[in-house]
Amino acid sequence: MAYLALYRKYRPSRFDEVFGQQHIVETLKNAVENNKLAHAYLFCGPRGTGKTTVAKILAKMVNCESEAERPCCKCASCIDIQESAHPDVVEMDAASNNGVDEARELVEKVKYAPMSGKYKVYIIDEVHMMTTGAFNALLKTIEEPPSFCIFVLATTEPHKIPSTIISRCQRFDFKKLSKKVIQSNLMLVCNKESINCSKEAVSLIADLADGGMRDALSILDQCIAYAQDDITVQDVSDVYGVATTADKIELYQLIYRQDVKQLIEKLSEIETNGIDIRRLTTDLINIAKETVVYIYSKNMDTLSVLSEENAKEMASMFDSNALLKYIDYLIDTLSKYRDATNTMTYLEVCLLKMVEYKEEPVTVKTEEPVIVVKEVPKEVKKPVVIENKSYTDEQYYQMLLKATKKIKEVDAKIISGIFADNFLGKEKQLIDLVKEAEIMASSKTNIILTVGNRTEANFINNMENNEIVEKMMEKYLPNKKDIVCVTREERDFLITYFKNERSKAQKPKKEEEKKQEETESPEERLASLFGKDGFDIVGE
Ligand SMILES: [Zn+2]
CATH class of the missing domain: 1.10.8.60 (Helicase, Ruva Protein; domain 3)
Structure with a gap:
């Protein structure tokens, strides 16, 4: 007998065997039981989360011949569907059948009544791969399908599907399993x-x-x-080709011992084993992160990658400051892999930076006296100092005073029009990030950007990078502007700060300022910058 792959053998054949998608399963079950089926469903979600499995169970359920429990998984209809041999249940992979002809053929046949079951079910996998022509052919049918027809469109990339199709479908989002x-x-x-x-x-x-x-x-x-x-x-x-936790802890040990020779050897050993560098980098981040959490919580329930022994060893080598710094370095490196052909070089450089960054040695708490072995004196190291652009609240306040909605709209338009592929390497990374960021405020001389996290903000504010950003942007913007980046939290704080300072300043000077303002009153500007509630800042 041919070997049956495990994922086929253990593929759920009923809704109650489906893992982790309860919200979807319940809704579909109710729809079948109450005869409230839609004619088109859109199943979105990452690969392997059960989209086509659920589609097939749905097909079985609507066509099952059993009077009692459906699907029975025993009747001819259920068995045929399970084996993909049912004449009325058509499974199509749009990744291979993406042509207009196939879609037309499908549309042609849709009108004929089902041959043996009650419903004709069309399951189209990877539907986002269909061509525009094919979508158009399909759209007509989905708009007015025969009553005996059900379409299940499955996709990992719903954003690639025309809105005209999406609006005709009942959409379900499949989640990654925990x-x-x-x-x-x-x-x-x-x-x-x-x-x-x-x-x-x-x-x-x-x-x-x-x-x-x-x-x-x-x-x-x-x-x-x-x-x-x-x-x-x-x-x-x-x-x-993954490194074990022991391998990764060894890397950290070598970093701690500042044993560069061994470190590079270990890395090249890992590389020879064909280990995925991107994955290794993520794992090193997770180990550092878990250790930091462990240092603060002393709770082993917080550990998933590390054993408690591992975590104790890590905590004896590094304090949380060093680990957080390492996480920064590693995340930075991870973001560079996107354009890199040789990811290994980036990781090597990153680990060397980690060796270089060493704070005061951690005092190991042991009963026995600690013998400090005097190290061979090394060359004096230059500390790694990363300087970031930063401003005081008052300076931000001054920038916001000068900002207007109009300038912000113009700048947003210019930035969104920049073609990031014109750039390479770090320049591209920076442009990508600037494009992703929201503009908090813009004036003739300044732009304040908002991003989701500290690492990204620091990447733009880093003095060296910041100069590159300002130089690049100068080519597009009407004039050179000072560009600085804040996190969402900082933005929210600055808005509150601005409002408070503004209302303090406004009372005595109201008349005077009204004269100064040519077009907008301070209140109007406040509203136009931040919206009436003060938070509507995402200018689209
Ligand atoms: Zn059945």
């Missing part, structure tokens, strides 16, 4: 298959699967092929 759900399901499958898979290995597979059950089972399949019925974390990392 690591916990994936782990427990993996353990269930291992049990049924009599496979011994260590807890650490299950955890690693769940990480690799990144929220998709199908991927998790495919990975397990490959590990079984490699290691038979006894799977260790080493097996998973052999098959998948």
Whole structure:
């Protein structure tokens, strides 16, 4: 008998076997029971989260011949659908059939009544791959489908689907499965298959699967092929080219010992094993993050990557300041991979920076006296100082006073029109970030940008980068402007600050200022800048 892949074997055949998408399953069940089916559904969500599985269960449910429990999974209709052999249930992969002809053919056949079931169900996977022509052909049918027709459109990229199609569909968003759900399901499958898979290995597979059950089972399949019925974390990392936690802790040990030679050797060993550098970087971030949380909470429940032993070791080497700095470096490096051909070089440089950054040694609390081994004197190191542009609240206040909505709109238009692909490397990263940022306020001389987090804000405010940004923007803007970036929290604070200062300043000077303002009164400007409630600042 041919080997059946685990993800096929353990594919849910009823709604109550579907993991983690309760909100969708309940709604669909009710719709079938109350005869309130829509004619077109749009299933959105990451790969392997159950979109086509749910579509097939829906097809079974509406066509099941059983009077009692539906789907029964025993009648001819249910079995045919399960085996993709039902004449009325058409599964199409738009990634391979994206042509207008296929869509036309489909549309042609739609009008004929179902051959054996009650409903004709069309499941179109990766529907965003269809061409515009194909979409247009489909649209007509979805607008006025025969009563016996149900369309299920599945996609990982809903933003690529024309709004005319979306508006005709009932939309469901499938979520990534949590690591916990994936782990427990993996353990269930291992049990049924009599496979011994260590807890650490299950955890690693769940990480690799990144929220998709199908991927998790495919990975397990490959590990079984490699290691038979006894799977260790080493097996998973052999098959998948991931570094184990021990490998990563070793990197941190070498950083702590400032052993650059060994560090580079270890990295090249990791590279030879074909380990994914991007993933390794993310893992190093997670280890640092978990350690910081552990340092503050001393609670081992907060740990998922590290064991308590690992966390204690990490905490004995680094304090939270150093770790937070490392996280900054690593996140910065991660963002550079996007355009990089040699990610390894970036990681090497990053780890060297981490070696270079060393604060006061952490005092290890032990019963025995600590013997301080005097290190061989090294060359005097230049401390890594990253200077960021920063202003006082008062300076921001002055900038906001000069800002107008009109200038902001003009600047926003200019920035959105910049073609980021004209730039390379760091310039491109900066332009991308500026384009993603919101303009909080703009005046003739200043622009204040808002981004989601500190790292991004620092990336723009970093003196060196900031100069690049201002120089690049000068080419597009009417004149050179001072550009600074704040986080959303800082923005909210500045708005409150501005309002308070403004109302303090306004009372005695009201008359005078009215004369100074040519077009807008301070209140109007306040409203035009921030909206009536003071928070409507996202100028579109
Ligand atoms: Zn049935």
